[in-house]
Amino acid sequence: MNQFTATYTDQYQLSMAQVYFKNGQKDQQAVFDYYFRKLPFKSGYAIFSGLEDLLEILSTLRFSEDDLQFLKEQGFEKDFLEYLKNLQFKGKIYSVKEGDIVFPTRPILQVEASIIEAQIIETILLNLLNFQTLIATKASRMRLVAGDATLLDFGLRRAQASGGYFATRAAIIGGFNGTSNVVAGKDFDIPVSGTMAHSFVQSYDDELTAFRDFAEGHPENCVLLVDTYNTLKSGIPNAVKVAKEMEGRGQKLMAVRLDSGDLSYFAKESRKMLDAAELDYVKIAASNQLDEHVIKSLLEQQAPIDIFGVGTNLVTGDPDGALDGVYKLAFSAGKPRIKISESIIKITLPHKKQVFRIKDENGKCIGADAIGLYHENSIEEMHHPFEPYKSMSLKHYEQEALLELVMDEGKVLQKKRSLSEISEYSISRLSELPIEYKRFNNPHIYKIGISETLKQERDGLIKMQKNKI
Amino acid sequence: MNQFTATYTDQYQLSMAQVYFKNGQKDQQAVFDYYFRKLPFKSGYAIFSGLEDLLEILSTLRFSEDDLQFLKEQGFEKDFLEYLKNLQFKGKIYSVKEGDIVFPTRPILQVEASIIEAQIIETILLNLLNFQTLIATKASRMRLVAGDATLLDFGLRRAQASGGYFATRAAIIGGFNGTSNVVAGKDFDIPVSGTMAHSFVQSYDDELTAFRDFAEGHPENCVLLVDTYNTLKSGIPNAVKVAKEMEGRGQKLMAVRLDSGDLSYFAKESRKMLDAAELDYVKIAASNQLDEHVIKSLLEQQAPIDIFGVGTNLVTGDPDGALDGVYKLAFSAGKPRIKISESIIKITLPHKKQVFRIKDENGKCIGADAIGLYHENSIEEMHHPFEPYKSMSLKHYEQEALLELVMDEGKVLQKKRSLSEISEYSISRLSELPIEYKRFNNPHIYKIGISETLKQERDGLIKMQKNKI
Structure with missing residues (x-):
């Protein structure tokens, strides 16, 4: 969905680059470290995510004609623009495997390239890795407490604009099973699911007819939203009726969804009513402001919820909106480099x-x-x-x-892994970490x-x- | 930068749409309200933002061949896919003007369209308006306390992936003056600025040479980052030297930038040293984890800061990662519609x-x-x-x-306003609001x-x- 060109960067990268260019330092080799200083969510670990997107984007990153025209208007000089026109990232990248567990203050990834190339990619690198690592970590925490329950991302509508696209990818790496986000599903080969909104039920004069129409339209994967009017007096009884009608046609209602009220109470009562109607195969899905703490609490209360739909708190990483990842110069022009600071951990x-x-x-x-x-x-x-x-x-x-070499001369060295492979790797690495860290x-x-x-x-x-x- | 197709939506919109289509309800007219329930940041108002992006995207939104192929694989039916192939948003949109002050629980925007069109655009509408309104509001709060100081967005590296692109646009509407984000600057015609990173200073064997090279490369808009080694013992004295050298060439150092430590103390000491060297025209820029509260406090301490660079807390809307905007059915098939709820404010x-x-x-x-x-x-x-x-x-x-009609038959009715026009409108509307609300x-x-x-x-x-x- 996204088209990135090399202007997806901070202006100062270009201001510095022009100075390097004019002073004949453009081919000076540099090494930069990517790492973060503080774990989000008071978590004991983070899940590294975003690497494959980054490598794919870097391997084709260029300044477009439009970009160069704009930079000309910004006052950049002609010979420098000519140089940018042909610029590609031709450096090396050493990285931890995507999906691995990572920790503060040690390099997760290193860039070794000409100082101009290394600077220009700084912003996009931080932008992609910081965010996906944040969200994969958030998702992983929900997977830790959710056991075998299905976790679905419902967050696109509350996501930070098109950041939601990458949030969905990272959620899968962290252990989610699917998404409502169609474009992310398509581009990243993620299972997509979706049922009905309250508006669907409201657009009918009565709930039962709405349920019947939906079940006829989607006999294979029918999930009925039962809380538009009254969950226990109307939604569940109507869902039971429709489930029975479906049985008559040799079909099975897949699930009911609860989206408001006390989810523990409503799940238990709904389960009883479904079981009493011999519909023990009908699953219960729940959504509404979930996060790892609410899911943990619901399952501790033994709420019989099979599917959790998580939105805002997943895709925005609430309460931590950003991972504080940084990109620091470690070596250039043949010499090791250091940044000292009053604050010792910032050295x-x-x-x-x-x-x-x-x-x-x-x-x-x-x-x-x-x-x-x-x-x-x-x-x-x-x-x-x-x-x-x-x-x-x-x-x-x-x-x-x-740290292994994953990009050389600007070319991706590793075969692209599927998201489920990355996710499985992540889960296996996390299983090596003792429980005290989790x-x-x-x-x-x-x-x-x-x-x-x-x-x-x-x-x-x-x-x-x-x-x- | 972003290319949106109609799969930028939740799957359930399409599941519902197929049912409407099969039941002959596809041309049924519906009205949906967009509004939010809770103000972010404990603010007394919000700034409505994102409208023009939304209208522009809606006016060209289509399902691509790729999209349709993917939906086919998802099991959607052939005649429905044929219908989607030709689907365009042909509805009406009534909206508050972009940049206006808005408040919870009352419609900010209404969509009047066929129920299928209205549903398919729900996700992208919420995604764009929720986020930009959040960030414009955050930016506006900083503008309220910053007086005449320059406010610059430095957030792209910590933004929620490509959400940062829209964050920059919204920041300008809320009252920011410029950005470091080159691609947003280019696409939205925003002043772009950028100076140097610590890595630039580190890549030299000494700070003074780094400053000299930079000043020669950027005589017009030279900002020197003075805290790489020691702000008062090294950074400012070297900046003073370079400023004097620039004076000798008939040039003026624009500013020094502080990026760590106690910004109030360092700004005051730096100002004294600059003034003592008769460099009262050199401005002081400050960055490092700023938000409206820190800016307010710095200015209350009379820190002589002229330019604030704000990153993470602006572009992620910290501590509120999302505006809780919703999209609710109000009318369909010739009848008014309502959703009732246990919680009275959700009716x-x-x-x-x-x-x-x-x-x-x-x-x-x-x-x-x-x-x-x-x-x-x-x-x-x-x-x-x-x-x-x-x-x-x-x-x-x-x-x-x-609420005024801004889109009819899927066509944008209003002439596109520049971001500075929208921002000026916003500031004038906010000035009408009594101070108690701010x-x-x-x-x-x-x-x-x-x-x-x-x-x-x-x-x-x-x-x-x-x-x-």
């Missing part, structure tokens, strides 16, 4: 790096990732990034390198460490910078 | 309607809108929608009809009333529905 890590997931002898995740220089094949001793006396020997642990209240904090060599490199650069000021 | 208003803004003899807004039937030219007595003994005579007030804490509640005739119609339908159950 960046220099150099191209590798990240290792630490596992015990049984391959079980111990709750730590360690960051080393890229050429380090494993890390002997992992240091706390800032607290001086905290370190841990990793000699007897397995170490899985997480609880909603004060989850255990996943450890991030750095290698001795990286620590020395960083500390040396900090000292050098401090001496200059 | 809908039947019939095609008009909304009047009530003003005193001097044309000053008294803080009330009154809803009548569409053919009512004015309202004599306004009733509280649900509290029985509350009413108010409107005989001596002026009444301005707010304060951040417990703003005065704007009154919504209904006419005697509408009240009788609604109450009659409620009674009729209750009798049926």
Whole structure:
């Protein structure tokens, strides 16, 4: 649905690029790290999402004629515009696999490219990865509590405009089963489902006729919305009538949907009425301002809900509207680079790096990732990034390198995976994480460490910078 | 940037449409109301935004060949798909002017069309209007407190994916002056601005050389980011040096930008240092997690900040990620329609309607809108929608009809206004609203009333529905 050109960026990327271009630094190679600082939703983990979209977009990203005309009007110079005309992203990308569990302050993805290319793609990279990672994480939390229930995305109408398109994709990665969003279903090959609105029932003079017409039109996947007038006095009795008529035609009513009121109470009462009519196969779907906490509570109350339709809180990531992902320079023009800050956790890590997931002898995740220089094949001793006396020997642990080359010379190296493959991978990775990291209240904090060599490199650069000021 | 086709919708719209089609109800005329129930941000008003985008998209909305192929695979029937192939929105839209101040529970926009057309556009209508209205409102709150300061949108990297494109447009309507978002600037004719990132300074061995190179490359609109190493010991002294060098070339440094630390303190100290160097014309820009409350506080502390760059909290509408706008059936097949609910404020208003803004003899807004039937030219007595003994005579007030026909037979009737025209209109309408409705804490509640005739119609339908159950 979306067509991105290279003007999907912040103006300052182009302002900087023109300076690099004019000063002959355009081919200067740089490494940037993508990472975030804070987990959303007070979650103990996040689900990395958006990578394949990003790679696909980068592989075809260009400035259009229109773009160049606009930039000319903005005062960019002729020779620079000529350069932009032929510009393509020709760099390398190293990344964690899409769907993996990720944690704050360590690189999830690294870009290695000419500094101009690396800067121009910064905005679109952050825009796509921050948002999809946010939503996949939100979805994953609902999947954690929903057990085997079906989770459907109903959010497009309340989404942040066309952001809803990507929200749907990320929801599937996080563990949702389907969506109401037709265009996302079509483009991302996601199961699409949809039934009826209150307006359908209202547009008839009576509910029963509305239900009958709908059942005739959709005998295969008929879901009746039962709360337009009165759920227990009108909606369920009419649904039971129609279900029986459908049985007479050899058909089965798939489900009833509750969209208001106390969902636990109405689900239980509806279930009783359906069962009493020997309609135990008719499922109950519920929607209305759901999120992971409401779903958890409903299931703890043993509300017999089989299908949850989640809208606003899923697709906008309520209450956290953004992941605070950043893109920081680690290396350029042959030298490691650092940004120092008053706030110690904002000090960046220099150099191209590798990240290792630490596992015990049984391959079980111990709750730590360690960051080393890229050429380090494993890390002997992992240091706390800032607290001086905290370190841990990793000699007897397995170490899985997480960053792999996924794009080279601007070409995607990996075969595109289906969303269900990515989602399955995500669920299997999440299953390796001990339960303490998954609880909603004060989850255990996943450890991030750095290698001795990286620590020395960083500390040396900090000292050098401090001496200059 | 965005290409919308008619599959930008929820599947249930199509499921319902197929039933209407098969039952010969496809040309049945319907009226739907768009309104929201709750103001975001504890605001006393909202700014209606998104209308022109919506109308433009509706006027060209079609199902593509791809769309129809996908729907075929989804099991939709052949004659229905044939019908969709030629479907265009041919209805009427009545709307409040884009940029006007709007309030909960009364129609902002009405769609009058065949029930199929009206349903299919529901999702895109809600998606675009809900989000842009949310963001224009957020932006307007910052404009209210920012006085004459320049407000710039820096949010694309943290936006909800391509939702950021529309966020930028809405921010301008709410009173922002420009954006960093190049593609939105290009498509919506918005002033675009951008300077440098920390990475630019880091990519040099020293800050002064970085500043010099940048100033040479951008003498006209040079803004130097001064907090990469140390704002007061390094950033400002280097900026002063470069400003003096620029003066020697007959150029002027435009601004310095602060992006971390205590913005009030650093702005004051920076101002002193700049003024001491006779650089009183150099402006101070500030960014870093700003919102209306932080801007208000900074200005109350008399922080000498001329330009505010706002990102995440603007473009995601933090802390409210969505406006709860709904689209409710009011009339179909020749009859008024109502949805009743346990929750009294969720009961809908039947019939095609008009909304009047009530003003005193001097044309000053008294803080009330009154809803009548569409053919009512004015309202004599306004009733509280649900509290029985509350009413108010409107005989001596002026009444301005707010809903006007903006689309007929699917064609846009009004000439497209520039964003700055819409923004100016918005600011003038907001200036008519008494200050009590604009304060951040417990703003005065704007009154919504209904006419005697509408009240009788609604109450009659409620009674009729209750009798049926």
